[in-house]
Amino acid sequence: MSLLDTLASSLGKSSPEGGGGPSSLIAAALEFVNSQPGGLNGLIQRFQEHGAGDIVSSWIGTGENKPISPDTLNNVLGSDTVGALAQKAGVSGDQLSGMLAAVLPNVVDRATPNGEVPAEGQLDLAGVLGSLGGLAGLFGKSEGDKTA
Template identity: 85%
Template sequence: MSLLDSLASSLGKSSPEGGGGSSNLIAVAMEFINNQPGGLSGLIQRFHEHGAGDIISSWIGTGENKPIAPDTITNVLGSEQVGALAQKAGVSGDQLSGMLAAVLPNLVDRATPNGEVPAEGKLDLTGVLGSLGGLGGLFGKSEGDKNT
């Protein structure tokens, strides 16, 4: 069982089809970010417009990532957008919001390793995942991380 499958399972998603939906979540989230007007910068602006700028700023900064509630994700992205993303990932809207609440902080954090948004505002799936040494690293960052 992959780490993403474990995450999905811990969020209450049973995966009878073998977890393909949870593995797709990273790609769906990155595609969504890249398709925003302005890419990651556009997503950051959206968070600020919906009162969650301090949360996404913590993900970009070099300090601890603030958690985000699934309903805040839905508020920022809009229920129509969450529904469309959920359909792409093969999960319900509620499941997607919960999974994005777990994935986005780490994804944005890893995409901005020095606390800086990429100049072009686009995330490179291979680059981000490659810098993680695989998907396992996406969820491996904790205060006990001693990789220096």
């Protein structure tokens, strides 16, 4: 089972009210970034303070995004933060770390076109969700759907 399949499966189980699935996770990631003191700039600082500045810089830059492990993400964000977000999402901390590790690089990448952080560090929900439409579509594909 691929990471996307795992993520899609977890999302399906974590939204009993029939929530927006991947779009909800992306929106939650954006909300999380925007809620940081300093927005994306504050999150970048947290990554740098925890030895992962090169990873987040790759997401902002115009080159390839470096992956982040759930453990590294948990270290950067802190177990209290991960636990609170997991509780809000209705999943375990490990599941949430895995989901964010899969989604956050793409969210930050799409929110920083041309390698530039938005002026006040706040990410535009509608713009990022629109640019990630293809990514969200991957989560919703069934095994029988072979269209690109």
